Amino acid sequence: MGEQAEEDGYGPWRVLLTAAVQARAQRELAYALMLPLMAGIGLVHLVLVGVSVLMTANLVGVPMLAVSLRAARGLGTANRRLARVLAGVPVPDPLPFRSTRGMVNWVGTALGDATGWRAVLHGMFRLPTAFVAFAAAAGLWGGGLLLLLCPLWWQSFTLAYLSLTGWPGAVLMSTAGVALLLLAPWGVALALAPERMLARSLLGPSPGDMRIRRLERARALAVDDAVARLRQIERDLHDGTAARLVTLAMNLGMAQEELDDAREPERLERARALVDGAHRSAKETVAELRDLIRGIHPPALDKGLETALATLAARSPIPVRLKADLPERPAPAIEAIAYFCTTELLANVARHSGAGHATVDVRGRGGLLTLLVGDDGVGGAAMDTGSGLRGLTARVGTMDGTLDIRSPRGGPTVITVELPLRM
Numbered sequence: 001m002g003e004q005a006e007e008d009g010y011g012p013w014r015v016l017l018t019a020a021v022q023a024r025a026q027r028e029l030a031y032a033l034m035l036p037l038m039a040g041i042g043l044v045h046l047v048l049v050g051v052s053v054l055m056t057a058n059l060v061g062v063p064m065l066a067v068s069l070r071a072a073r074g075l076g077t078a079n080r081r082l083a084r085v086l087a088g089v090p091v092p093d094p095l096p097f098r099s100t101r102g103m104v105n106w107v108g109t110a111l112g113d114a115t116g117w118r119a120v121l122h123g124m125f126r127l128p129t130a131f132v133a134f135a136a137a138a139g140l141w142g143g144g145l146l147l148l149l150c151p152l153w154w155q156s157f158t159l160a161y162l163s164l165t166g167w168p169g170a171v172l173m174s175t176a177g178v179a180l181l182l183l184a185p186w187g188v189a190l191a192l193a194p195e196r197m198l199a200r201s202l203l204g205p206s207p208g209d210m211r212i213r214r215l216e217r218a219r220a221l222a223v224d225d226a227v228a229r230l231r232q233i234e235r236d237l238h239d240g241t242a243a244r245l246v247t248l249a250m251n252l253g254m255a256q257e258e259l260d261d262a263r264e265p266e267r268l269e270r271a272r273a274l275v276d277g278a279h280r281s282a283k284e285t286v287a288e289l290r291d292l293i294r295g296i297h298p299p300a301l302d303k304g305l306e307t308a309l310a311t312l313a314a315r316s317p318i319p320v321r322l323k324a325d326l327p328e329r330p331a332p333a334i335e336a337i338a339y340f341c342t343t344e345l346l347a348n349v350a351r352h353s354g355a356g357h358a359t360v361d362v363r364g365r366g367g368l369l370t371l372l373v374g375d376d377g378v379g380g381a382a383m384d385t386g387s388g389l390r391g392l393t394a395r396v397g398t399m400d401g402t403l404d405i406r407s408p409r410g411g412p413t414v415i416t417v418e419l420p421l422r423m
Helices: 002-008 011-021 023-058 061-085 103-111 114-148 150-156 160-165 167-191 193-203 207-260 265-296 299-303 305-315 332-353 387-398
Strands: 320-325 358-365 368-375 402-406 413-420
Touching: 023 061, 023 114, 023 167, 061 103, 061 114, 061 193, 114 150, 114 167, 114 193, 114 207, 150 167, 167 193, 207 265, 299 305, 299 332, 305 320, 305 332, 305 358, 332 358, 332 368, 332 387, 332 413, 387 402, 387 413
Parallel strands: 320 358
Antiparallel strands: 358 368, 368 413, 402 413
């Protein structure tokens, strides 16, 4: 039905006609009508904060100001939840208030609470935005309802226009009321835009809190990634290298037994075959150990990131165009993360993208190392498509870096990693 309506050209009209009865419009109307109450409470609180600031001159207002800032945090919590539930603003919660024991410590922590001060600023700046949103809601919804019911009340008032036009004028005014009600949800949503912007800017975590939260999340992911990598190395050593060494020891033992009595040609031939097998097994074990060591710390990085990436591009199963511009060498930990990110991303290109060629662009500017890995494949890469990209995000986040994915369906894919050049 919906698709047919779109094909017939009725889709936009249906959206317009049903907007007023949608749950979102009703929530936004309730939010706009509650704004004067919340703004009034905020204004009273601003007065208390101002009085506390003035009284800090004789130290009496210091604890009062601390209490006012704690109250501001609580008022900000109420405003944040209302904005989240009714206005649909995805405002995350700030970090909780933490203070050590003792009244002096509590007062000091409260006075330095950035969340409380930001809530005070929100109460100060939201007065005009609350007035605009309430006026829009009252004017559009209230005026629309008043005009819609015009045929019921016009005879009770001596309005010059209606007295001249009579019922036709009342019907015309009622039609205007219908139009106003149809436009009311859009008008209220537009009038709430400044209020939403204030909520996002001042009621959520501060930039410092966001950085702390991002680093904590990255640290947790990095720990999980490190545990997973250690378990993978353990499995590789147990199932591969250790098993080959056991076989090597058994073959050498049997060869020794054969050589103890090598007078018979047949036993000498068996001993030679056992030694040959042990030799092959030793070479394969050495190769596996080299691969494991390369996975822990690639030897190519000893000559610099540019050389390591050139080696990586040459080993790729698909053609890779490398462009490097590094005026200064990054820190060793940054080089390692950039190398492993490139390794994982090129492996994803080879396995999943169906691309004909890939590009790797690394450059250092303004204290940042920027790594771009792109391909001309089918696209569709996303953070939730696998654990590989999540692991890379964890690695990058441990160094306060970022990872951005641009991979529309049909391609191309460009993944950007930004890291500080120095730790």
